[in-house]
Amino acid sequence: MDLADRLVGLERDRSPRARDALKLADRWAKAAGGGKGETVEPGLLLAEAFPERIAKARGKTGELLLASGRGAVLDATDHLARESWLAVAELGGGEARDRVRLAAALDGTRIEADLGRLIEIEDRLVKEPSGRMVIRRARRIGALVLDEKVIGAPDAKTMTAALRAEIEAEGLGALRWGEQATGLRARLAFLHGLDAGWPDVSDAALLEARADWLWPVLEGAKSLETISDGRLAEALRGLVPWDLQRKLDELAPSRLDTPLGSAGIDYGAEGGPRVEIRVQELFGVVTHPTVGGGRVPLTLSLLSPARRPVQVTKDLPGFWAGSWAAVRSDMRGRYPRHPWPENPAEAQPTNRVKPRGT
Structure with missing residues (x-):
């Protein structure tokens, strides 16, 4: 139900109960520094009082996301279901999601001017489909994104830290293993099986030794996808002790x-x-x-x-x-x-x- 309709009904109600409610509201307005003659949109008042209940339309008609991060639903036949932004006054438990029982429309074009103090700015390091890492700046109210845009590329230190984090999260599968590096790794695994003096190149061992062979490779890289097969092979070869380097091609020729x-x-x-x-x-x-x-x-x-x-x-x-x-x-x-x-x-x-x- 639209809170604005309720307020219109209250103004028209001549019952003692309604009059008492209006007088009480007038006293609260004066205590807050306002008074008669001032008109404020009900949606704005709700948003100021309960910012976590600001809601934005998403998906099908009537589907909403609240600033709190919870989902909610409004009857698709309700005229408020056509609004892009709402301030929710009352929620009720639905079967799968909260159901909006009372709300008011918010003017999306006025959110920045009227609710600017609620807007937070968040910079995130994001991987684009091309594999390039960029910094995206989002302006949001809680879980609700107002807008988002690329503001540039990260500096070298930030980029290296991000690539390390990607390896920590996804493992060695995040790297582009080509024929050269894959072949060398298989040769080293074969030799390690014959003689433990050769480096262990299993996933677990390589991740444990990542600071020795992989972290230097990440320095200066723009993304994991730009690290060449040859560079990975070179880094793996660096794990082989000097006295065994010359024996690699002799014992395990490619x-x-x-x-x-x-x-x-x-x-x-x-x-x-x-x-x-x-x-x-x-x-x-x-x-x-x-x-x-x-x-x-x-x-x-x-x-x-x-x-x-x-x-x-x-x-x-x-x-x-x-x-x-x-x-x-x-x-x-x-x-x-x-x-x-x-x-x-x-x-x-x-x-x-x-x-x-x-």
Whole structure:
């Protein structure tokens, strides 16, 4: 119900009770420094008396947010439901939210002039969809935002503190791990599994050591998204003791050298370090490749010319001597223009097809 309608009804009421109420109100006005002849909007008086009940329309017609942060609802057929701002005099418990029983309209264009003392200014560091950090200034009355705008970028100290807080809240997943950093981390995890002298690069360990390797990376960064994959890899490499730095590529090379070039090693693969390579590129190889100083055989996923798996093995010589014959028979039928020697251990590696007519 609209408080303004009630007040009009009170003015028209000639009953002794109504007259007594008006006289009492007049005495209170004089005590407060006002008097007859002064007209103040009822909504403004309510807002001054109960600022936590100032309400702003949101969502569907009749849905409100109070300055206190609570939600409230007004019957959608009530003419006050079309107002953008209200001052609520009486609330009643609803099934899911408070229900407005008595309120008065507030002139939204007059809020700053009439209720300026209630307006608070709040500066917040906000991450935009682009990942850029900016300072947004909001003017609000409690939970109700009057307006909000970007006022600039944070200084370097504030930015670094914000990026640290983002890591503390979201963990290492907030960083953009690319192929280089992810690959190095997998290699270090593999070596740590062989020898505890290598750094532990699990999430828990890296977060515990964040001040040593990650905090320096955040200095000068504009957002976590701008920290490059290479910079992360460089920081991780800095965790490796000096005496082990030169052994990293020796014990856990990023690529396997082959007769025709090289192939990437996936140290994060299930079952241990793994290489996917066309089987024909390993013709002539008679020793199974290893990493970890010869301690760990690579898992070889051998592929057809169309790069479809034909065999997975940790014993290449055993494969040549055993199940190769069945694979060869199948491959000759599928890819007749490719060479499929009876003894691949003595054949020349290739990634070419046979000339036509041969």
